[in-house]
Amino acid sequence: MSSKSDVFLEEARLGPRSSILIECEEMPNLPRLIRRFKEYVLTDIAHAVMLTETGIISPQRGATLLSGLILMWESEGRGFPYLPNVGSFLVQTEHFLGEHIDKDIAGRLQTGRSRNDQSAEAERLYLRDLLLDVMKHLILLQEATLSQATSHADSLMPGYTHLQHAQPTTFGHHLMRYAAAFDRDLDRLAGAFTHVNLGSLGGVAMAGTSWPIDRIRTAELLGHDGLAINSSDAGGFARDYVEGTVAALSILMANMGRLAKDLYVWSSWEFGYVQVADELAGTSSIMPQKKNPHSLERIKALSGQANGWLATVLGTQNSVFSTDLDLTFADDALSGMGDATIQSLRLASTSIETIEINAHRMADSAGAYWSTTSHLADELVRRYDLSFRSAHHIIGRFVRDSIAAGKTPADVDADDLLQAGQEMAGITLDMSTLELRDALDAHAFLYSRASIGSVNPSETKAHAESLRESLEKHRDSCEGAKIKVDNSLTDLLHCARSIAANNRS
Structure with a gap:
């Protein structure tokens, strides 16, 4: 009794x-x-x-x-x-x-x-459901990203490094940066799922039990793919599956945060490249003209907090001894991490699906500030058998003198390039003004790119198609795992x- x-x-x-x-x-x-x-x-x-x-x-x-x-x-x-x-x-x-x-x-x-094994098992089930839910919402975000990237594969815009005009790109090519990262996020989440979806029941406190329990049966009943075999590991003392899950969530949040920050900056009046849909924005209590991109700001804020997630879990588990259970005694941080990730994914998907693009503003800015001069340097190498470094010096002087003279890429002429060639290399560059301006044309720059993954619209579309194939594999795997769990x-x-x-x- x-x-x-x-x-x-x-x-x-x-x-x-x-x-x-x-x-x-x-x-x-x-x-x-x-x-x-x-x-x-x-x-x-x-x-x-x-x-x-x-x-x-x-x-x-x-x-x-x-x-x-x-x-x-x-x-x-x-x-x-x-x-x-x-x-x-x-x-x-x-x-x-x-x-x-x-x-x-x-x-x-x-x-x-x-x-110990009861709580570890419950935590594995909780994280398993969370990972399946995160993957489901990330698949929706990836669908929206690939759709917009394909639609805007030739939507010309400036590319930036150091927040300065670098080379022309397209809005679609820029989005494909994130689509590639989201594809890797799906890989990381799938890997975390593999480590999470193991049965803990039967590890008992840490040494197993003398009772003739059937660990394989409980793992099967709960829809696991296998066992956490070592009884101490199963009992909750080795929590690296928690750390692996949090790492995957943190990286995903960082990727979403970077995308949100780009769009946030570009939604300002000074850029004017994009706008979030009205229903995803807010206004000021005093300034009635304001349209604040709340959906992007929420993602930015949560991604900033996510920078500390992995350190929090690692720090909590860096105990005095490997059999301590500090994560159990600490406050529940995992639930908030999961909530923030799902919220960010939902906001990001809706923001990308409904975002308004000012294609004309982007295109007008693309070639406005010397972003095609690397192509002009390549043309000098081809025509005059110069080293790229020599061509780089010539074009650097050409740009400096043109800016000093108040000229833009649209109104330079052949004499400007001729003078730079003579000053920097003692060479006569007989390129005509029409040829010079063609070499500096931002739209032509896109189609001059020949390398895999470049800003050439055909490459952007090809990349999007390859990631659609990858997405279908992830979708099938995720849906298959969910069906197995539900059936079990x-x-x-x-x-x-x-x-x-x-x-x-």
Whole structure:
């Protein structure tokens, strides 16, 4: 039989708990448990099914135990009587089951396991669902990015380095920078999923158990792809799968943040290249003309906070000893990280889908400030058999003298280049004014690019097509994983209900 009903887990060994400990340790942990209600109950149901199937507990006790757990599951946590003085889901569950089925049977749920592997399992289930959700929303963002990149493959604009005009590009080519990064993000998230989706149940405290449990069965019931085999690793002491997940989320947030910052700057009046849709903007309480790009600002802010996510988790887990559980005792940071990532993905997808492009403003700016002179230097190399360095010196002097004379690329003439050639290399450059201006034409610059992945619109479209193929593979993999998980959990609940219905005496 179980011990006295009014004795909680610690009281038999330690006596009544300090109100300070309850207020400062147990109660702050309750929000984490509430967020993971579903995951903890699924973990308990799988363990109870396995205990019953292996005969570790009798069919009658297993049926009674599972009937109570199904009652918990069907409640979806609504009205669940959380005990404010207990920050452990194990004790919360045992108390609930003791009140609704039988205290002795409730106490048998912990046979052959510990809070360590129970909590590690629940965390794996939570992170697994989070990763699937993040991948789903990232796929939507990638679809929007590839669509806009293809539509704007020839939308001429300035390319920047050091925030200065560098070389002409297109809005589509710029977006493909991020599409390539998002494709790598999907790879990283898929890799994190592989490490997360392993079964922890059966690791127990750290050394395994003498009970003949079936770890493979519980992993199968919960839709895992395998086991975290080492019992200490499974028990929650090696948390690198958490760090791997947070690293993938942090990098994704950094990529979204960079894109948001580009668009944010370009939405200013001084640039005027893009605008977010009106419904994604806000205005001022005093300045009625304002259109503030709130969706981009939210992504920027969250991505800034995400810079510290990995350091937070790594720092928390850099404990005195490898068997410490500081991540368990710390506040729940993971839930907020997941929420921020999903919010940013939703905002980014909608912002990209609905963004307004001022193609004329972009194109007018593209060749306005000498961004095609590298092409002119290449032309000198081709025509006059110069080294590129010599051509670079000539064009550098040509640009300096033209700016000093108040000229732009649109109104320079052959004499300007001729003078620079004689000053810097003692060479006569007989390029005509028409040829010079053609070499400095920003639109022609795009189509002069011949290398893979260049700003040539055909290369942008080819790259977009290759990433669409990659996206379909990611979509198939993600949907396949989600179907497997859903089917496994459906089977788990069906099995639990069958045991509860068929074996209750």
